[in-house]
Amino acid sequence: MRAGPSQEEIRRHNLGALLRHVHLGGPTSRAELTSRMGLNRSTIMALTADLTAAGLVREELPRETGRAGRPSLVVRPESARxxxxxxxxxxxxxxxxxxxxxxxxxxxxxxxxxxxxxxxxxxxxxxxxxxxxxxxxxxxxxxxxxxxxxxxxxxxxxxxxxxxxxxxxxxxxxxxxxxxxxxxxxxxxxxxxxxxxAALAEHARGAGSGCRDLVYLHGDVGVGGGVIAGGTLLGGHQGFGGEVGHMIVNPRGRSCGCGSLGCLEAEVGERALLEAAGRFDGAGALVGRDAVRAVVDAADRGDIVAQAALKRVGDWLGLGVANLVNIFNPEMVVFGGMLREVYLGSAAQVRSRLATDALPPVREHLRLRVSALGDDAxxxxxxxxxxxxxxxxxxxxxxxxxx
Amino acid sequence: MRAGPSQEEIRRHNLGALLRHVHLGGPTSRAELTSRMGLNRSTIMALTADLTAAGLVREELPRETGRAGRPSLVVRPESARxxxxxxxxxxxxxxxxxxxxxxxxxxxxxxxxxxxxxxxxxxxxxxxxxxxxxxxxxxxxxxxxxxxxxxxxxxxxxxxxxxxxxxxxxxxxxxxxxxxxxxxxxxxxxxxxxxxxAALAEHARGAGSGCRDLVYLHGDVGVGGGVIAGGTLLGGHQGFGGEVGHMIVNPRGRSCGCGSLGCLEAEVGERALLEAAGRFDGAGALVGRDAVRAVVDAADRGDIVAQAALKRVGDWLGLGVANLVNIFNPEMVVFGGMLREVYLGSAAQVRSRLATDALPPVREHLRLRVSALGDDAxxxxxxxxxxxxxxxxxxxxxxxxxx
CATH class of the missing domain: 3.30.420.40 (ATPase, nucleotide binding domain)
Known part of the structure; x- marks a missing residue:
């Protein structure tokens, strides 16, 4: 309910918007910026001049245009500087x-x-x-x-x-x-x-680029999450929003580090998978991402214990995803961290749970994806x-x- | 990433903001609008003149000011027109x-x-x-x-x-x-x-007025919800966001109308409570809000079946709320519809579940409230x-x- 912005605020907004365009989209011609930002050519020129003078971008002739006439200059971020x-x-x-x-x-x-x-x-x-x-x-x-x-x-x-x-x-x-x-x-x-x-990263540059409503699930020792709702990261009152790993999916289930029983983290985290696969804490046993990959590889090769472990974990993961899909009605769910491997090894199970437990109109257009940025998300x-x-x-x- | 607003857009924004002030806050003096909206007096005067000419507001001398000097005119919404x-x-x-x-x-x-x-x-x-x-x-x-x-x-x-x-x-x-x-x-x-x-209403004019992060739970035959995240209603990709009633809290639980087992709706909805209290579908049995109130009243009078029913339902309600609190980190949870009565009859159970199942920093500042607008939310x-x-x-x- 506050007042509209001043001229100075509008300029700052536009400078930021232009810089964000080239930061996320890479080198962009002035003509493209003009059309994408809905501003006129002279405004784009003035904004680009300001950013160039500040050393944030530089303008260059494009390598080749394929068109006749004077080519539009390309605005590049000053990545090295x-x-x-x-x-x-x-x-x-x-x-x-x-x-x-x-x-x-x-x-x-x-x-x-x-x-x-x-x-x-x-x-x-x-x-x-x-x-x-x-x-x-x-x-x-x-x-x-x-x-x-x-x-x-x-x-x-x-x-x-x-x-x-x-x-x-x-x-x-x-x-x-x-x-x-x-x-x-x-x-x-x-x-x-x-x-x-990681959710912000997948939204800006990864699997969820262009999605305004996205749920990102991140597996590590624990399970975390990040939710983009209407284009914005869900922060909550204190900034702790998105702790989906402590959603209880199985109230008579495994005990969780938080003190509860059957949190998503307790049912689909690294330890749950490795224990189900009989590979937890054995002498010389792998831990971390390598251990998770080893289970998925073993299942691929026909190891029935590994297959059952993935099926079990995939089932709880699917139930958790169905809950989040009903709650958030996202366009996409992205699996990252070790859940990337878990999802790849149990996609059928996850999808089958979704088919049972997510409301039909809500899952209709849903896309399930793995992290595009991988371990660097x-x-x-x-x-x-x-x-x-x-x-x-x-x-x-x-x-x-x-x- | 779009461009800043035009002068016309700013004027429209300011007209809307001023009208929203008096729509939600009631009659407000020009002086107060000036300070709350962060605009100067002449801008407020011009905006008020436009809205007055359009017949949306009118200006009046305040009843009494208690101060010397010329009183600031009060801007009122044209509620009758x-x-x-x-x-x-x-x-x-x-x-x-x-x-x-x-x-x-x-x-x-x-x-x-x-x-x-x-x-x-x-x-x-x-x-x-x-x-x-x-x-x-x-x-x-x-x-x-x-x-x-x-x-x-x-x-x-x-x-x-x-x-x-x-x-x-x-x-x-x-x-x-x-x-x-x-x-x-x-x-x-x-x-x-x-x-x-109802979530929007409680946020604008009810229990959650001033809260930017709020989860509203609505009980009827079914259980629905509305989430205000960062001041905005969570809509999701297609507008179905907030269907928290179909979050599964008890995967071996009661069957739900949606086809799943143990949805929040199946565990805490009207039918769950009435069945647990032995009051479902009996000859001459009440239904709806009256039936729910009758269970709460009976429990208040010491009926142990009614008390056990409220304890059971309150337990699942608490688990559901704990999940939502971990996921959204809201400032407030508001119970509306028949869940208003259920919460009033089972607050101890709900709070005890929260103490076990919600992450401590997330529940630390949480407030639990019943709908202020009641059945009209x-x-x-x-x-x-x-x-x-x-x-x-x-x-x-x-x-x-x-x-």
Whole structure:
């Protein structure tokens, strides 16, 4: 119910919209921007001139046009010059990447993470070291416009503090603050739930590109989710929205780390699958993504224990998806993390459950897809979170970054 | 990613915003509008003049100000002149009302509806007759700016066709089109799912006023829901969002009208409660809201069968609410329809389930409330839907209405 925007707000909005176009869509001709944004040519020219002067985009003659006449200039993001740091705190790995405007991963470092009780030091120290190494290698004319991290836990929107996570219980980890201090770049570190960020990434650049209503399910040790509703990430009151892994699907079922019985996480998570397949905690047994892949491969080769395990897990996954489909009426459900493998190995079971348990008009147009960004969905989501400030207010962020 | 708004769009937005202020907030002084809308005095004066000229608001001296100096004029909605028709197709009743701008119910007609197979004629004929009766009684200087209906079924957003409902199976009922034809007012009839509209109403004028994230649960024969996420109704891809009644909470549970087992609707709906209380289908047994109230009253008086029935139903209701709280992280859950009574009779059970099954940081700030609008929540929601066009573009709608 607030008032309409001022001229200055409209300009800022338009600058951000144009930058977002080339950030997500890649090099785009002025003519295309004119038609896609519904603005006239002179406005596009003025906006492009501002962004060019700020060093965020550059204009070039297109390689070839195939048409007669003067070709329309192509606007490209300055990927090599303007970048963010994206961090990913996964259950089994830590990743830091330098990502250029436009989404290009310019540099990355990765370390294996041992499972066990959470320690801030053990996570923050290597990530900070990676970022410093990458920062030292940058040219002097480059500029870092944001830093963000994906964290496999519940992250409060107000302060970016991690409030809960698998194997963490209820905690208060000021992860963003600690990372900002260690990085010393003079920039805050935004923190988001990993599944929420992966959902954003799949929506912006992945399987769900163009979908306004999407449910993303992310499997790890735990099961998380991210929901895009009407084009926007469902955050909820405190930012914990989308914790679909703790939807109870089987009230007499397996016990969950959260204390309840039969949460989706308890029935379809890594441990549920490996136990059902008789592969949990055996001597020399694999864990993590490799272990999940091994079950799917074994089922493919005809191993009946692995097949039964996938059938069992697929059945609960299907019930959970049916519930979410009835609740959200999404256009697409995307399976990511280890649920990508689980879905690929149990698609028939999932679809059969949907046919029984989802309301017919709601499932009619539903598409089921696996993550297009794979294991990097969370990292790409962190990069998008880091870019969100510069896309909202390009000139202001650049001015603050001291370019 | 579209361009910023034009001057004309900003004016339209501001006219709508001002009208919405007085529609929802009641008579408001110019001074208050100036500060709440963040616009300067002359803009507020110009907007008010436009709305006054269009006959949507009028300005008056306030009754008493208690202050020295010239009092700020008060802007009031023209409730007696500008109105909508709101229709409510409930399971047990049909209601039509003439609702004035500002939300005043000016006139209403109601009929009992017999339960049984759905018939368009049996629903549309009395509603049209009611609307015609009320229309004939209006003064010549009044203007109808919209018509909308709440329908207990799944309503497609694109065409307002009812696609499914309790006791209806999967159908295609062009209810809005049929009502518009019968009313002959030259206005389209917007149709919305009753629980969705009740959620909008509780958000705009009821228990959830001021909440940006709210889950509304509606009990009738069936159980429906409406979710306000970030201030906006969750519609989903086709408009069927919020069908939380078909979330399976007990996969080995009672059979549901949809064909599944253990849907929330099957475990906490009217029939589940009455059967558990041994009061279903007995000779002379009550049905509907009265029957539900009778169980709650009996439990209050110490009837142990009724107490056990409420405990059982409250337990499943609590599990369902815990799931929704984990998924949506709402600020508030509102119980409406017959679930208002069920919640009042089983609040301890619901809260105990929440304490076990909802993630602690997610339930920490959660408020549980019963519907403030009671049985009229769906009707009020229909009125708000009918007003939505005039609030989006006041002058255009009025011009079309031929005032």
């Amino acid at each position: 303007v970048y963010v740091f994206a961090l990913d705190v996964g259950v089994d790995r830590l990743v830091a990447a330098r990502v250029g405007l436009g989404g290009t991963i310019l540099d990355r470092r990765e370390a294996v993470r041992r499972r066990g009780p959470f320690s801030l030091e053990e996570v923050a120290a290597p990530l900070a070291a990676f970022a410093r190494q990458m920062h030292r290698k940058t040219r002097p004319d480059t500029v870092c416009v944001g830093v963000a991290a994906a964290f496999s836990g519940g992250v409060a929107r107000d302060d970016g503090v991690v409030r809960f996570g698998p194997n963490m219980g209820s905690v208060d980890v000021p992860f963003g603050e600690e990372m900002a201090r260690r990085l010393g770049l003079g920039l805050p570190v935004a923190v988001g739930n990993d599944a929420n960020l 969370t990292l790409v989501g962190a990069a998008e979170l880091a870019f969100s400030q510069v896309l909202a207010d390009p000139l202001e962020v650049l001015a603050r970054a001291g370019s | 500008v109105y909508v028709f709101a229709l409510d197709v409930g399971v047990d009743r049909l209601v039509a009302a003439r609702v004035g701008l500002g939300g005043t119910i000016l006139d209403r007609r109601e009929a009992v509806r017999r339960r049984g197979p759905f018939s368009l004629e049996e629903v549309a004929a009395p509603l049209a007759a009611f609307a015609r009766q009320m229309h004939r009684k209006t003064r010549p200087d009044t203007v109808c700016v919209g018509v909308a209906a709440a329908f207990s079924g799944g309503v497609a957003r694109d065409d307002g066709v009812v696609r499914f409902g309790p006791n209806m199976g999967s159908v295609d009922v062009p209810f809005g089109e049929e009502m518009a034809r019968r009313l002959g007012l030259g206005l389209p009839v917007a149709v919305g799912n009753d629980a969705n509209l 769906t009707l009020v929601g229909a009125a708000e839907l009918a007003f939505s066009q005039v609030l989006a573009d006041p002058l255009e709608v009025l011009a079309r209405a031929g005032s």
